[in-house]
Amino acid sequence: MTRPPVADPFLALGLQPRPDLTDDEVHAAWRRVASATHPDREDGGDPARFAQAAAAYTALRTRFGRGEVLADRTAGPAVATGRTGRHVHAVIAGRHLWARIRHGRPARLALRVLLALAACAAAVAAAGPHPAAPALATGVATWLVLTARHDLAPPSGR
Amino acid sequence: MITRWLSLIAVRAALRAIGRILRVGVAAALVIAAAPASVVAALSAALAWLAGWPPGRLYRAALWCAPMVVVWLAATAIASRSASQAAAAPYLAWLAMWHRGAAGSYPAAAAVIAPAAIPVGLAAGGLAWSYRIRSMQTGTGGLSPDAAVAFDLRQWRHQARSARARIAAPGAVPLTTRNGSLVAGAVIRAVGHPSRPIASIPYSRMRSHQVVIGTTGTGKTTLLLRLWAGFMATALRRHAAGQGRLPLLVVLDCKGGADARRIADRARRVLRLAGARSTAIWPDEASLSLWALPPGQLTTTLVDLIEHGTGGAAYYADVMEAVVELAVAAPCGPPASAADFLARLDPGWLAMAYSSGEHEAEAALVRSASRQVGDIGLRFRTLLRRVGAGLDGPGGFGDADAWYCILEGTAEISVAEAQARALADLLASYATAAGPASREILLAVDEFSAVSRRLPVWQLYERARSLGLAVQVSAQSWEGLAADQDERYRIAATADGGIWLLRTPHPEPAAALAGTRKITETTRRLIGIPVWSHLGTSRVRLAPVVDPDLIRSLDVGQAAYIYRGGVTYVQVKRLVTAPAALPAPTQAAAAAPGAPSAVPRRPAPAPEPSPLPDARPLLDQAFGAEPAP
Numbered sequence: 065m066t067r068p069p070v071a072d073p074f075l076a077l078g079l080q081p082r083p084d085l086t087d088d089e090v091h092a093a094w095r096r097v098a099s100a101t102h103p104d105r106e107d108g109g110d111p112a113r114f115a116q117a118a119a120a121y122t123a124l125r126t127r128f129g130r131g132e133v134l135a136d137r138t139a140g141p142a143v144a145t146g147r148t149g150r151h152v153h154a155v156i157a158g159r160h161l162w163a164r165i166r167h168g169r170p171a172r173l174a175l176r177v178l179l180a181l182a183a184c185a186a187a188v189a190a191a192g193p194h195p196a197a198p199a200l201a202t203g204v205a206t207w208l209v210l211t212a213r214h215d216l217a218p219p220s221g222r
Numbered sequence: 223m224i225t226r227w228l229s230l231i232a233v234r235a236a237l238r239a240i241g242r243i244l245r246v247g248v249a250a251a252l253v254i255a256a257a258p259a260s261v262v263a264a265l266s267a268a269l270a271w272l273a274g275w276p277p278g279r280l281y282r283a284a285l286w287c288a289p290m291v292v293v294w295l296a297a298t299a300i301a302s303r304s305a306s307q308a309a310a311a312p313y314l315a316w317l318a319m320w321h322r323g324a325a326g327s328y329p330a331a332a333a334v335i336a337p338a339a340i341p342v343g344l345a346a347g348g349l350a351w352s353y354r355i356r357s358m359q360t361g362t363g364g365l366s367p368d369a370a371v372a373f374d375l376r377q378w379r380h381q382a383r384s385a386r387a388r389i390a391a392p393g394a395v396p397l398t399t400r401n402g403s404l405v406a407g408a409v410i411r412a413v414g415h416p417s418r419p420i421a422s423i424p425y426s427r428m429r430s431h432q433v434v435i436g437t438t439g440t441g442k443t444t445l446l447l448r449l450w451a452g453f454m455a456t457a458l459r460r461h462a463a464g465q466g467r468l469p470l471l472v473v474l475d476c477k478g479g480a481d482a483r484r485i486a487d488r489a490r491r492v493l494r495l496a497g498a499r500s501t502a503i504w505p506d507e508a509s510l511s512l513w514a515l516p517p518g519q520l521t522t523t524l525v526d527l528i529e530h531g532t533g534g535a536a537y538y539a540d541v542m543e544a545v546v547e548l549a550v551a552a553p554c555g556p557p558a559s560a561a562d563f564l565a566r567l568d569p570g571w572l573a574m575a576y577s578s579g580e581h582e583a584e585a586a587l588v589r590s591a592s593r594q595v596g597d598i599g600l601r602f603r604t605l606l607r608r609v610g611a612g613l614d615g616p617g618g619f620g621d622a623d624a625w626y627c628i629l630e631g632t633a634e635i636s637v638a639e640a641q642a643r644a645l646a647d648l649l650a651s652y653a654t655a656a657g658p659a660s661r662e663i664l665l666a667v668d669e670f671s672a673v674s675r676r677l678p679v680w681q682l683y684e685r686a687r688s689l690g691l692a693v694q695v696s697a698q699s700w701e702g703l704a705a706d707q708d709e710r711y712r713i714a715a716t717a718d719g720g721i722w723l724l725r726t727p728h729p730e731p732a733a734a735l736a737g738t739r740k741i742t743e744t745t746r747r748l749i750g751i752p753v754w755s756h757l758g759t760s761r762v763r764l765a766p767v768v769d770p771d772l773i774r775s776l777d778v779g780q781a782a783y784i785y786r787g788g789v790t791y792v793q794v795k796r797l798v799t800a801p802a803a804l805p806a807p808t809q810a811a812a813a814a815p816g817a818p819s820a821v822p823r824r825p826a827p828a829p830e831p832s833p834l835p836d837a838r839p840l841l842d843q844a845f846g847a848e849p850a851p
Binding site: 083126127128131132135136164167168169186187189190191192194195196197198199200202203206210213214215216217218219 | 494
């Protein structure tokens with residue numbers, strides 16, 4: 065069984081996401097939404113919203129369920145995994161890298177990259193057309209690769 | 223004669239002085255000749271001193287210069303169109319450096335020699351730093367008698383500062399390594415263990431027993447959460463790769479109270495990030511069924527839940543066991559709930575149950591025990607009411623990835639003891655019954671000594687070992703591990719997965735388990751206060767691997783991991799529970815075709831989405847049952 069794709073079960077029932085919500089509060093909220101959106105109403109109700117509320121009530125009716133949903137909220141949005149294809153994988157990888165940068169230390173990373181670029185430029189300018197110039201650029205790049213990962217958030221699952 | 227002797231002494235002293243001057247001169251000439259490498263060596267050694275790095279770090283840095291050196295040699299060969307020129311590149315670069323330096327072009331001089339000077343300088347700096355550490359450790363270095371102690375203290379401060387900086391970097395200390403080891407934090411110092419930047423332990427050690435000792439407020443919970451999350455993440459990944467079974471983490475928090483509930487909530491969040499799909503918090507949110515135990519085990523467990531004494535009371539205990547067995551093993555099957563069981567503790571019910579004529583012996587037992595059955599029923603009614611509904615509900619350990627069980631060991635010891643006993647029996651039964659489909663179980667017991675009067679930890683240990691469970695016992699002190707010294711040693715000495723020591727006032731017994739190591743100790747003659755001479759003696763002696771005083775002075779978040787005669791001091795990295803947008807690890811399983819699913823069962827009901835789900839049960843519940851047409 066999988067969790068229904070309700071964006072936010074609390075929102076679907078018009079509840080504040082609190083850990084101390086009682087069963088009665090959830091039940092009352094469900095009654096309120098269900099009576100307003102039920103498809104058997106004379107005006108036809110709102111079947112989509114009713115379905116969403118029903119799924120939300122199923123998820124939130126027990127204290128265990130509410131705890132799990134609250135934990136889900138802090139875990140962040142899940143990344144789609146069912147799609148395949150090179151382009152999609154590249155998009156996902158790019159999004160992951162961006163997420164890792166965003167949740168890491170982007171300012172420090174930017175400073176590190178700027179420092180590396182400056183060191184590279186200085187080495188090339190100082191060495192001129194000497195074999196040391198590409199070597200120093202390689203050295204700076206190695207340093208950047210080895211140290212920049214510390215400023216990124218850990219990769220998925222680690 | 224005297225004059226001649228004096229002149230000989232003067233000549234010898236002069237020769238010695240000249241020899242020294244020559245040695246210093248040659249060394250200075252070499253340092254100047256290899257000026258770029260000397261500068262790099264001096265800087266790198268100074269940096270290692272400042273950051274408290276081990277010499278190995280400088281050697282590794284020298285090795286990481288290999289790409290630069292390769293590119294430099296290749297570029298030299300291409301530029302000169304001769305491979306042999308590449309062999310002479312260091313000499314040519316050295317010459318070019320002096321020429322450009324003489325011409326006043328210092329940046330150019332530094333740049334042309336840098337590809338050779340940096341790796342050589344780093345290696346030389348590592349050697350110099352290693353020599354310095356060695357001389358200070360053996361007592362041959364330093365100018366004053368307390369130089370070695372001051373050096374060690376200063377290095378500890380530097381190492382701790384570097385470790386704190388390392389854990390502050392978001393990507394420097396991941397939860398697990400690529401090879402599936404669990405990362406606890408950054409290494410401060412290692413003795414007898416390999417010195418690496420991050421402290422990682424192989425997953426196999428989480429499948430063995432571990433002991434964690436640390437007083438309140440030292441970061442014990444942070445360490446435990448990290449280890450649990452690491453266990454969960456690694457086990458799920460191994461399962462997804464087809465290398466292991468699904469994990470099950472069971473935490474027995476024997477302190478209880480509001481604090482336990484906060485930790486439970488945190489545990490759920492970090493385990494969720496580690497890939498756990500569901501964490502059941504017992505008894506607040508989820509329940510287990512004691513009545514799912516096999517009848518024989520159920521009888522034993524129920525009898526053990528009730529305290530019974532010795533002497534005359536032992537007779538009563540025997541009667542109680544016989545009555546409980548009659549109630550549990552009735553021909554109609556074992557009880558399904560507490561109410562069912564209590565209903566059976568009635569002489570009339572028991573007589574009726576065994577009245578078929580095929581159970582004459584049991585019927586006779588019922589008749590002889592009928593006077594006590596009411597009292598026994600009363601005791602069980604009281605016990606089961608106090609134990610609560612947590613053991614009377616549907617559900618089993620297989621329903622979630624993790625169970626956080628809160629026992630009110632501080633407020634209601636006897637109840638918590640009964641709960642602990644029942645939970646241990648339920649887990650043992652689950653581990654036994656699951657067979658090949660069983661899971662890799664880690665039982666983490668926090669402050670079990672608070673409730674271990676009727677189930678000692680060592681007994682739990684032995685039982686878990688036979689069932690293939692790993693047990694992680696944590697306590698606030700050595701004394702908190704068990705009731706007596708023998709039991710404490712039994713628990714600590716069999717911790718194959720290692721011992722974690724945080725700050726604690728009496729670490730000596732646990733620290734002694736790390737053993738001793740050989741160190742060289744040098745005594746030197748004082749030639750003035752407080753200056754030492756170069757004369758003295760050295761001897762080898764045994765010193766403890768773990769310094770108890772260092773354990774006593776650990777800061778919050780610092781821990782010592784003792785394993786196989788070595789110790790690694792770790793700055794534990796706290797898990798941040800809300801780094802959004804990091805995908806769940808189950809994605810790896812989904813991406814790997816053919817890999818077994820890492821998604822376990824969930825206890826919470828969750829219907830498949832549909833445009834209009836069947837809401838009749840919910841509507842019936844909300845608005846009353848629909849009248850029949």
